[in-house]
Amino acid sequence: MDTLNDGIGRDSPHHRNLEHARAQVIEMLTRQAVERELVSRNEANSTAPADVVSQLVARQQHTALEQRLARFHPADIAFVLESLPPDAREMAWQLVRPERRGAVLLETTDAVRRSLIEDMPPSDIAAAFHHLDSDDIAELIASLPSDTGAEVLARLDSADQAEVRAVLSFPDGTVGALMDLDFIPVRDDASLEAVLRLLRRKKRLPAETNQIIVVDRAKVLRGVLTLEQLLLSEPEQMVADVMTTNPQFFYTDDPVPDAIDAFERYDLISAPVVNLHREVVGRITVDEIVDAIKDQQERDSLRQVGLREDEDLFAPVWQSGRNRWPWLALNLFTAFAASRVIGFYEPTIEKLVALATLMPIVASIGGNTGNQTMALVIRALSLGQLGGPLLQKMLIKELLIAAMNGAIWGTALGAVTFAIYHEFKLSAVIAGATLLELLVAAAAGAVIPVTLERFGRDPVLGSSVILTALTDSMGFLIFLGLATAVLV
Amino acid sequence: MDTLNDGIGRDSPHHRNLEHARAQVIEMLTRQAVERELVSRNEANSTAPADVVSQLVARQQHTALEQRLARFHPADIAFVLESLPPDAREMAWQLVRPERRGAVLLETTDAVRRSLIEDMPPSDIAAAFHHLDSDDIAELIASLPSDTGAEVLARLDSADQAEVRAVLSFPDGTVGALMDLDFIPVRDDASLEAVLRLLRRKKRLPAETNQIIVVDRAKVLRGVLTLEQLLLSEPEQMVADVMTTNPQFFYTDDPVPDAIDAFERYDLISAPVVNLHREVVGRITVDEIVDAIKDQQERDSLRQVGLREDEDLFAPVWQSGRNRWPWLALNLFTAFAASRVIGFYEPTIEKLVALATLMPIVASIGGNTGNQTMALVIRALSLGQLGGPLLQKMLIKELLIAAMNGAIWGTALGAVTFAIYHEFKLSAVIAGATLLELLVAAAAGAVIPVTLERFGRDPVLGSSVILTALTDSMGFLIFLGLATAVLV
Numbered sequence: 001m002d003t004l005n006d007g008i009g010r011d012s013p014h015h016r017n018l019e020h021a022r023a024q025v026i027e028m029l030t031r032q033a034v035e036r037e038l039v040s041r042n043e044a045n046s047t048a049p050a051d052v053v054s055q056l057v058a059r060q061q062h063t064a065l066e067q068r069l070a071r072f073h074p075a076d077i078a079f080v081l082e083s084l085p086p087d088a089r090e091m092a093w094q095l096v097r098p099e100r101r102g103a104v105l106l107e108t109t110d111a112v113r114r115s116l117i118e119d120m121p122p123s124d125i126a127a128a129f130h131h132l133d134s135d136d137i138a139e140l141i142a143s144l145p146s147d148t149g150a151e152v153l154a155r156l157d158s159a160d161q162a163e164v165r166a167v168l169s170f171p172d173g174t175v176g177a178l179m180d181l182d183f184i185p186v187r188d189d190a191s192l193e194a195v196l197r198l199l200r201r202k203k204r205l206p207a208e209t210n211q212i213i214v215v216d217r218a219k220v221l222r223g224v225l226t227l228e229q230l231l232l233s234e235p236e237q238m239v240a241d242v243m244t245t246n247p248q249f250f251y252t253d254d255p256v257p258d259a260i261d262a263f264e265r266y267d268l269i270s271a272p273v274v275n276l277h278r279e280v281v282g283r284i285t286v287d288e289i290v291d292a293i294k295d296q297q298e299r300d301s302l303r304q305v306g307l308r309e310d311e312d313l314f315a316p317v318w319q320s321g322r323n324r325w326p327w328l329a330l331n332l333f334t335a336f337a338a339s340r341v342i343g344f345y346e347p348t349i350e351k352l353v354a355l356a357t358l359m360p361i362v363a364s365i366g367g368n369t370g371n372q373t374m375a376l377v378i379r380a381l382s383l384g385q386l387g388g389p390l391l392q393k394m395l396i397k398e399l400l401i402a403a404m405n406g407a408i409w410g411t412a413l414g415a416v417t418f419a420i421y422h423e424f425k426l427s428a429v430i431a432g433a434t435l436l437e438l439l440v441a442a443a444a445g446a447v448i449p450v451t452l453e454r455f456g457r458d459p460v461l462g463s464s465v466i467l468t469a470l471t472d473s474m475g476f477l478i479f480l481g482l483a484t485a486v487l488v
Numbered sequence: 489m490d491t492l493n494d495g496i497g498r499d500s501p502h503h504r505n506l507e508h509a510r511a512q513v514i515e516m517l518t519r520q521a522v523e524r525e526l527v528s529r530n531e532a533n534s535t536a537p538a539d540v541v542s543q544l545v546a547r548q549q550h551t552a553l554e555q556r557l558a559r560f561h562p563a564d565i566a567f568v569l570e571s572l573p574p575d576a577r578e579m580a581w582q583l584v585r586p587e588r589r590g591a592v593l594l595e596t597t598d599a600v601r602r603s604l605i606e607d608m609p610p611s612d613i614a615a616a617f618h619h620l621d622s623d624d625i626a627e628l629i630a631s632l633p634s635d636t637g638a639e640v641l642a643r644l645d646s647a648d649q650a651e652v653r654a655v656l657s658f659p660d661g662t663v664g665a666l667m668d669l670d671f672i673p674v675r676d677d678a679s680l681e682a683v684l685r686l687l688r689r690k691k692r693l694p695a696e697t698n699q700i701i702v703v704d705r706a707k708v709l710r711g712v713l714t715l716e717q718l719l720l721s722e723p724e725q726m727v728a729d730v731m732t733t734n735p736q737f738f739y740t741d742d743p744v745p746d747a748i749d750a751f752e753r754y755d756l757i758s759a760p761v762v763n764l765h766r767e768v769v770g771r772i773t774v775d776e777i778v779d780a781i782k783d784q785q786e787r788d789s790l791r792q793v794g795l796r797e798d799e800d801l802f803a804p805v806w807q808s809g810r811n812r813w814p815w816l817a818l819n820l821f822t823a824f825a826a827s828r829v830i831g832f833y834e835p836t837i838e839k840l841v842a843l844a845t846l847m848p849i850v851a852s853i854g855g856n857t858g859n860q861t862m863a864l865v866i867r868a869l870s871l872g873q874l875g876g877p878l879l880q881k882m883l884i885k886e887l888l889i890a891a892m893n894g895a896i897w898g899t900a901l902g903a904v905t906f907a908i909y910h911e912f913k914l915s916a917v918i919a920g921a922t923l924l925e926l927l928v929a930a931a932a933g934a935v936i937p938v939t940l941e942r943f944g945r946d947p948v949l950g951s952s953v954i955l956t957a958l959t960d961s962m963g964f965l966i967f968l969g970l971a972t973a974v975l976v
Contacts, residue, residue, distance in 0.1 A: 075753035082871075083878060107753075196719065205716045208757065210698055227715045228693045231684065264782055265563035265595075267775035269696065269757060286774050287755035293778065294752055297785045298867055305856070305863045313868065313882060321889040324860055328853065328897055335852035336904065342845040343908075349841050356837050356844035357830040360960065363848070364823035365816065368793070372812055375793045379786060380801065383570075390571060394801060401809040409816055416824065420831075472848065 025080050025092060028065045066095045074100060078107035081116065086314050089115070101128035106136055110143050111312035122148060126155035134163035135180050135282070142168060142177075175259050176252030178292065179273045179282035182206040185215045186239060188222045193235040195225065208285040210269040214243050219279040221249060221272050249274055250284060256292055257382075263289045303461045306330070327465070334469030338363075341473050345480035348488050354421055355483050361413065362433050363475030366441040369405070370467045373398045373445030378459050381449060395446045402442035403435070410434030429486050433479040440474045441467075513568050513580060516553045554583045562588060566595035569604065574802050577603070589616035594624055598631050599800035610636060614643035622651035623668050623770070630656060630665075663747050664740030666780065667761045667770035670694040673703045674727060676710045681723040683713065696773035698757040702731050707767040709737060709760055737762055738772060744780055745870075751777045791949045794818070815953070822957030826851075829961050833968035836976050842909055843971050849901065850921050851963030854929040857893070858955045861886045861933030866947050869937060883934045890930035891923070898922035917974050921967040928962045929955075 069077060069092070077096060081089050081104070093116055096104055105113050105128065117125055125144075129137045129152065137156070141149040141164065153161060163181055170176030183206055186195050195212065199205065211224040223243040233242045249272045250259055262268065263286060273282040306327025342349070342359070349355050380394065414431030418424065448466055449459035557565060557580070565584060569577050569592070581604055584592055593601050593616065605613055613632075617625045617640065625644070629637040629652065641649060651669055658664030671694055674683050683700065687693065699712040711731040721730045737760045738747055750756065751774060761770040794815025830837070830847070837844050868882065902919030906912065936954055937947035 073754060079753075079872075085881070200720050203720065205720070207755065209716065210757070227719065228697065231715065231719065232688050232691065232693070264778050265567075266561060267696065267778075269698070269774065286757070286778070290752050290755075290774070290778060290781065293781050293785070297781070297788075300785075301788070301867060302863050305860045307860060307863065313878065313885075317885055317888040317892060320885065321892045324857075324889070324893060327860070328856065328893060331853055331856040332849070332897060332901065335849040338852075339845050339849050342848070343842075346841045346845060349837075349844050353834045353838045353841075353844075354831075356841075356847075357827050357834060359844075360830070360848060360851070360964075361820070361823040361827050364826075364956075364960070365819055368816065368819040369812075371793045372795060372815070375790050375795065379789060384567075390801065393573070397801075397805060397808065400805040401812070404805060404809045405812060405816060409820060413820065468852075472852070476848075 024068070025065065025084075028061060028068075062095070065092075066097075069095050070097060070100075074103035075107040077104045078112075082108060082112045083313070086115070089314070090119070098124075098127060099131050102130070102132040102136070102140070105140055106132070109312070111315065113140070113143060114145075115312055115315075117144065117148070122151040123155055125152045129156065133180065133182050134160050135167050135178075135182075138164045138167035138177075142172070170252055173256050174252065175250045175254045175256060175273055175284055176282075178256060178259070178288050179252070179284050180206065180208075180288070181282045183213055183272075183280075183283045184209075185213050185219070185280060186225065188214050188216060188238075188240040188243065190239050191235065192225075192230060192233055192237050192239065192242065195230065195239060196235065206283075208270050208287055211244075211247075213272045213280050213283065214239055215280050221247075221274050221278055221280050223247060224272065247272065251276065252281060257296075259284060260289055260293055260296075261384075300460050303458075304464055306462075306465065330465055334465060335472070338469065338472035338476060341476045342480065345476075345484060348480055348484045351488055352426070352483070354423075354426065355480060358417065358426075358430055359476055359479050362430065362437050362479045363472045365409070365434060366437040366471035366475045367468050369402060369438050370441035370445035370471045371464065373402075373442045374449055374463060374467055377446050378449050378463070381453055381459055391446075391450060395443070398442040398446050399439060402438040406435035406438035410438075425487055426483075429482045430479065433475075433482050436478045436482075437471070437475050440478070441471045444470050444474075512556070513553065513572070516549060516556075550583070553580075554585075557583050558585060558588070562591035563595040565592045566600075570596060570600050571801070574603070577802070578607070586612075586615060587619050590618070590620040590624070590628070593628055594620070597800070599803065601628075601631060602633075603800055603803075605632065605636070610639040611643055613640045617644065621668065621670050622648050623655050623666075623670075626652045626655035626665075630660070658740055661744050662740060663738045663742045663744060663761055663772055664770075666744060666747075666776050667740070667772050668694065668696075668776070669770045671701055671760075671768070671771045672697075673701050673707070673768060674713065676702045676704060676726075676728040676731065678727050679723065680713075680718060680721055680725050680727065680730065683718060683727060684723065694771075696758050696775055699732075699735075701760045701768055701771070702727055703768050709735075709762050709766055709768050711735060712760065735760065739764065740769060745784075747772055748777055748781055748784075749872075788948050791946075792952055794950075794953065818953055822953060823960070825957065826960035826964060829964045830968065833964075833972060836968055836972045839976055840914070840971070842911075842914065843968060846905065846914075846918055847964055847967050850918065850925050850967045851960045853897070853922060854925040854959035854963045855956050857890060857926050858929035858933040858959045859952065861890075861930045862937055862951060862955055865934050866937050866951070869941055869947055879934075879938060883931070886930040886934050887927060890926040894923035894926035898926075913975055914971075917970045918967065921963075921970050924966045924970075925959070925963050928966070929959045932958045932962075 072080070077100070081092060084092055089112075093101075105116065108116065120128075125148070129140060132140070137160065141153055144152065153164060156164065167177065167179070167181070170179075184199065184202060186198065199212075209227070211226040212230065213221070214223045214225055216222050222240075223245040224247040225239055225243045229242045229244075248262055248266055248268055250262075252273055252275055259271075262271075268286060270283050270285045272280050273284050275281050307323060345355075376398075377394065380390075410431040410433075413434055414427040417430050418427040421427075444467055448470075449463050452459045452463055560568070565588075569580060572580055577600075581589075593604065596604065608616075613636070617628060620628070625648065629641055632640065641652060644652065655665065655667070655669070658667075672687065672690060674686065678686075687700075697715070699714040700718065701709070702711045702713055704710050710728075711733045712735040713727055713731045717730045717732075736750055736754055736756055738750075740761055740763055747759075750759075756774060758771050758773045760768050761772050763769050795811060833843075864886075865882065868878075898919040898921075901922055902915040905918050906915040909915075932955055936958075937951050940947045940951055
């Protein structure tokens with residue numbers, strides 16, 4: 001049973017193992033750096049036998065570390081590299097065997113990939129890509145700076161080049177850009193026995209193959225033959241008699257979110273991808289879908305706060321800081337706009353300074369309510385549940401909820417205000433303002449993402465900043481406006 | 489090729505198709521309701537031949553709709569049900585054949601599932617569950633109100649009952665609770681031919697079977713035999729000679745996020761699940777993992793705004809409104825706390841009312857910066873990248889970024905303030921306050937999620953409300969405090 005425990009990440013809980021592996025690599029790298037330091041110092045001074053020994057030790061550790069890394073899964077090497085500071089990362093990268101570098105690069109984040117590739121000449125990069133499938137090469141090239149990408153592309157074999165160019169021609173976010181070109185098509189008029197012979201000749205199946213794609217003479221999709229059908233049917237039967245004739249398939253220009261949705265709904269492992277003539281050009285597999293979902297999840301959580309890209313933990317401060325400028329500038333602008341609303345009411349505040357104390361409460365609850373409504377609407381949009389009449393229904397419902405909660409919590413807020421300031425009119429103003437603000441916030445929370453989507457924009461990116469700008473300004477306007485009318 | 493186009497959701501882009509299907513169902517339901525209305529009115533008045541015709545028409549449409557639904561994938565029926573208002577939902581649900589109801593219930597959200605089950609007697613529910621695997625039954629029972637769940641459980645076959653109880657005994661969020669009990673184990677001393685014979689006798693393989701689990705006499709995991717190995721090797725070979733001896737596997741008590749991570753990293757389709765004695769007790773499959781990732785994604789986006797559960801679009805206003813109370817109350821409390829900070833400085837504001845106008849800007853930028861830092865830290869935490877020294881490094885980096893951006897944007901804000909108010913000291917105060925506030929916000933954004941996680945709490949839920957409470961209070965405190973010291 002020992003074999004089951006061998007290798008990192010092969011056992012679970014693997015997080016703990018990865019943590020351990022990273023600690024080991026860091027320790028080895030550090031020790032190595034110290035040894036190297038000693039060696040170079042000694043080299044300068046003398047050539048005593050002690051140096052030879054320490055050189056040997058250093059070389060031994062170097063080899064040990066190299067061997068250790070060679071047993072890692074590429075995804076685990078990527079994980080270790082991502083959490084190493086630049087010097088150690090560079091050192092560890094040198095220890096990854098050239099033929100495995102491509103597989104490791106595929107698993108890193110874009111930011112870390114760029115840092116690893118930075119110092120590699122295009123010929124080395126092309127060599128690292130040599131062992132990859134052309135769709136993986138395309139994915140990597142698409143993430144490189146465009147001049148480096150072009151240079152690397154020019155250095156590939158001409159067959160690879162053509163395939164990579166084909167994949168690169170599909171726009172980002174379509175199934176075509178994500179598909180796998182490696183598949184084995186069979187004809188529907190073949191016998192299962194012939195199919196088995198063909199597969200045995202190939203020696204190995206493409207990754208994630210759970211079904212063989214069946215085509216006709218013109219390469220047009222006819223169906224799929226699952227490995228289960230192939231295994232459990234009599235070898236004399238014909239493919240056409242055994243195959244599934246209405247498989248889920250995708251066009252190259254289908255959007256990736258549709259594919260994600262279908263894989264989730266119908267529990268797919270792989271599906272054929274066809275061009276407009278229904279000719280099979282590739283496959284899309286569940287591992288790409290899982291990666292796409294995870295990517296989307298991470299991107300969404302960062303984009304909500306205005307970070308467009310992942311950041312390398314070890315990127316220079318200057319660079320990371322500038323990443324945040326567009327959002328900071330936008331936020332400053334909207335906060336300033338909201339502040340001008342207050343500026344307009346300065347005479348009122350001068351007469352009753354308690355207004356300045358209470359106004360952020362109204363704005364804050366509005367932001368909270370608006371964000372709740374928005375999260376529900378964005379979710380319903382992404383599930384495709386908001387067809388025409390349903391949208392109207394949802395808007396009405398959110399307004400009713402806002403009215404109910406505004407009445408209840410506005411009254412509560414008014415009561416607390418009365419307890420502090422003993423002014424009935426002020427309490428009535430804050431209660432009324434809370435009710436109105438919640439209605440405005442609910443409407444904004446429903447309308448903003450729907451409008452962004454109608455205009456073909458991503459409802460996640462930026463909707464939160466627009467909402468907060470609106471609820472802040474309106475909160476101040478409603479509260480101070482009511483106060484001016486009632487109190488002054 | 490027509491077969492490829494047949495059936496809903498079998499073609500892509502399937503969103504459009506689903507929209508179309510839902511519209512059709514709604515139209516049919518509406519027409520049916522009108523017909524029924526007519527029929528019942530006529531029944532009251534007369535028994536003219538016209539009634540017989542309209543009754544026939546109604547019955548015909550009923551049958552047509554039933555047949556149409558029967559061609560839908562259960563996931564598509566669930567989608568249609570979720571977007572129908574209660575009356576139509578109930579009508580459509582009646583048209584779903586009893587033997588398919590369990591499969592449909594598996595695909596709905598919890599909220600809609602409860603609404604569908606509400607009016608069903610436990611015996612009907614148990615009958616609907618009859619065709620499901622025991623792990624799916626367990627999943628459904630876990631989502632029912634506990635008394636209904638117990639009643640349904642008591643009505644199952646005793647064999648099913650035992651299995652369902654076994655699955656229910658694993659805590660939510662562990663691999664055990666997600667695993668599939670349906671698998672075919674083979675012995676490592678069998679020949680491939682014997683395995684093939686065994687599989688052919690079974691007629692079908694369990695869903696998502698890409699590999700056969702290999703065990704020894706004591707049911708202890710020995711390895712896995714992929715269908716590829718089974719197909720491409722000579723039938724005379726022994727399982728032990730062909731199988732993969734170090735497969736990724738999980739313990740029943742491994743946390744689901746670890747399994748998600750491993751499936752993503754190592755591109756798994758299925759993996760054996762073992763108990764503490766390494767005896768195989770089930771499998772975990774990629775479709776469950778995809779569902780778990782999507783669930784987590786949806787839950788996270790709702791939990792960030794304080795909604796613990798998904799809401800049925802058609803749940804009563806009162807119920808949906810109350811769902812939002814805990815968060816509203818918390819938000820009101822923290823906003824009030826921040827407001828008391830301002831209250832403390834009312835004398836200062838009385839002297840210079842411009843402070844009231846400017847103070848929300850400082851608080852707002854602080855919230856923005858803190859949220860950016862927090863999103864990055866939460867992401868790094870979930871990727872397991874923040875071991876001890878790295879955490880310190882990230883904190884220092886975020887503080888440096890905050891210092892840089894605080895200096896730059898604080899100066900800009902000061903300049904604009906000077907342009908409006910022509911007061912140098914006021915401009916200096918707002919510039920200084922912005923710098924300090926960004927430092928506080930960055931520190932809070934890093935420390936809050938890490939602390940929540942250290943104490944075993946979920947860093948997503950609630951971190952945003954704590955952060956905003958802190959950046960608001962500190963923003964007002966820093967700005968008004970500085971102003972009191974410098975200006976008054």
